[in-house]
Amino acid sequence: MPGDKDKQPLSKEQQLDDLAKKLAGTKSKAAPEVRAKLEKLMQQLALQESSSGKEKKTMEEHKFWNTQPVPKHDEQITDMGPIEPSIPVDQVSKEPTALPKEFEWCELDMNVEKDAKDLYDLLTLNYVEDDDAQFRFDYSVNFLKWALQPPNTRKEWLTGVRVASNKKLVAFISAIPVQLRTFDRSTLMTEINFLNVHKKLRSKRLAPVMIREITRRSHIHGIFQAVYTAGAVLPKPVSTCQYFHRSLNPKKLVECGFSRIPRNWTLARMIKHFKVPEKTTIPGFREMQQKDVPQVRALVNKYLDRFDFAPQFETDEDVEHWILPHKDVVWSYVVEDPTTNKITDVVSFYSLPSSVIGNPKHKTLNAAYLYYYATDVAFAGGKETTEDGAPKLLSKRLNELVLDALIMAKRFGFDVMNGLQLMDNGLFLQQQKFGAGDGFLNYYLYNWRCPDVEDNKVGLVML
Ligand SMILES: CC(C)(COP(=O)(O)OP(=O)(O)OC[C@H]1O[C@@H](n2cnc3c(N)ncnc32)[C@H](O)[C@@H]1OP(=O)(O)O)[C@@H](O)C(=O)NCCC(=O)NCCS
Known part of the structure; x- marks a missing residue:
């Protein structure tokens, strides 16, 4: 949704810790399993809030x-x-x-x-x-x-x-x-x-x-x-994903009313917090080119196979159309292994600005939206997990990849990177300083019965 505003002041991390401490009556950092449970609970509460906020109609009231x-x-x-x-x-x-x-x-x-x-x-x-x-x-x-x-x-x-x-x-x-x-x-x-x-x-x-x-x-x-x-609640979502926002230009976002300065923070502290490095970090990270299309297609399709609700890029033309960079519309980067020339990773985002309505200073919010990505670490990353139970190497790699995408987005003048809680985004949203927004996107199917799909099993990104 356009500028589904940042719910900061408190980061999710801070909120979870506050909540866990209150519940446990201690000041220590919450145990990972308590945090994981609370996180799920908070998400469910937010979901309920969002559906009830939109005043879900009864089936009889849905005349159409x-x-x-x-x-x-x-x-x-x-x-x-x-x-x-x-x-x-x-x-x-x-x-x-x-x-x-x-x-x-x-x-x-x-x-x-x-x-x-x-x-x-x-x-x-x-x-x-x-x-x-x-x-x-x-x-x-x-x-x-x-x-x-x-x-x-x-x-x-x-x-x-x-x-x-x-x-x-x-x-x-x-x-x-x-x-x-x-x-x-x-x-x-x-x-x-x-x-x-x-x-x-x-x-x-x-x-x-x-x-x-x-x-x-x-x-x-x-x-x-x-x-x-x-965003509307209709009969009946097959999945619901929350929006997240990663500030790249905090000053402008505050001036637009998109973000607020967190409690007890100054704007200067906020700017420092959201600063990204000048240079990308992964060796071999470069813009995707035409010659990469077949490899990217194979990699993305294989990666998307891990989800329960995902598109299939059937031909190279599909990938050429949807993922190859398209000036001022889609930005896509790959990682090429310098020894084998194999494409090991891909990450992309698209540009979807929002008009800022009635703001004296700003007319447009330049938002990038996280789009398709894939990494071969998902298939060879081993079984080792972090303290939160996340696959360790996949988490690490996605964090590096998305950080490099953030660096590119900043370089191209985007004010914010938006994303949904779908695919493997849960592995990097928090670490890459995305904050939970107040919007949710519901996925629907017409004339197709299908069991509910968990948000982290959704692999379709719609524009
Ligand atoms: C969405 C939009 C086209 C609906 O038109 P409207 O004039 O508000 O509503 P109408 O009187 O024509 O129709 C109402 C019916 O459409 C349904 N409806 C509303 N929004 C809908 C949506 N996004 N998708 C599918 N159906 C929708 C309503 O539920 C209602 O059906 P029901 O009685 O069975 O519940 C209009 O509000 C709009 O253009 N909004 C801004 C853009 C937008 O939100 N587009 C949808 C993006 S997902």
Whole structure:
């Protein structure tokens, strides 16, 4: 979410210690197992807080979602498979979903500058804001072109609604193809994103019309399952991940109202705390190049196999599109072993700024989001664990890798690195000084029953 603000003043580390000490009535540092339990508890509490804060509706109140092939809020799922059967493609309706007569459907072509600009203008003024309306996502035109035109996509999946009389774009929804593995089943799905209705047309039930239409447009191509994420609590998340934020420019974050200076700290102390080294630390760390694509594909796919909910990069073209650096959009780095020339690690992040709303000093928060990463230490790292029970060598390597990514992000002028509590992020978030944010991202599946997935088993990063 845009600028899901840092909950500092106290770091999670400090909070956990405070809590453990209070519970134990001692001043000593909490034992690792107590800390681990407390950490899980705090996370659960935060989760409950977040869902209740968003006032979860009952199934009856979900006038749209209770008509759709999604699980009920309280359903415990132990099996996997479609909720309703696929329809033969020739029986899928050829008629677009009915719209109120003032509006008409359109397809956006991101290679046509006017279409790209129309979409940018809609989103930059109307897309996701934080709860206090201080920040709003500001995806760049280049980002949108990249995110919406991967290999094997369909032009009719960039679905807009325009006002019939003046052709103004007032709503949008997109689909792209994704080969998603849930546990041991791999399915071609559509990944739905960028659902947006103009502020002036909210609460008029246009979103369900958009969702029905993109569903029909998936069905036409023989795809009957979808994956999507939302901050909103809908029936029923397959997983929920918390946002974390690593400050790179504390002064600006404080001025924007994104971070607060911790209790008993000064800004100078905060700046010192978040300073990153000038130079990257891992020998052989360099920008990813075209020639690395096949190795990176093999490494990332192997790494993602360790999770229960992950995409599969089926072709080199997929990796070339999604992971190879893309100017001002995606930054990717590899570690090349100097003796074998083997790529042993990869780490990437993407740029997603937020507009800072109504701030006299700053217009834009430059946020980098942690994206895919992988390391071969995961396969050869040995069984040794840290006092918290984490795999020792994998932890060490991911900390080095992410620190180098932070150094690069700082060098490119990012104010903050955001990430979710998914994949192996739990092994480095704390040590790399990420603080827990107040946002959560829910993962959903459409027409696919699937048991709940732990956050650290989620391997899909959505944009
Ligand atoms: C999300 C958005 C399109 C919903 O439109 P709206 O005008 O608020 O709501 P509508 O009256 O059209 O539709 C309400 C229905 O859409 C559902 N809905 C709301 N947000 C949703 C989301 N993000 N994903 C799927 N369904 C959503 C509601 O639950 C409700 O269905 P229900 O009655 O079964 O519960 C709109 O609020 C918006 O553009 N917000 C800013 C951008 C944003 O948050 N996009 C979603 C990113 S995940």
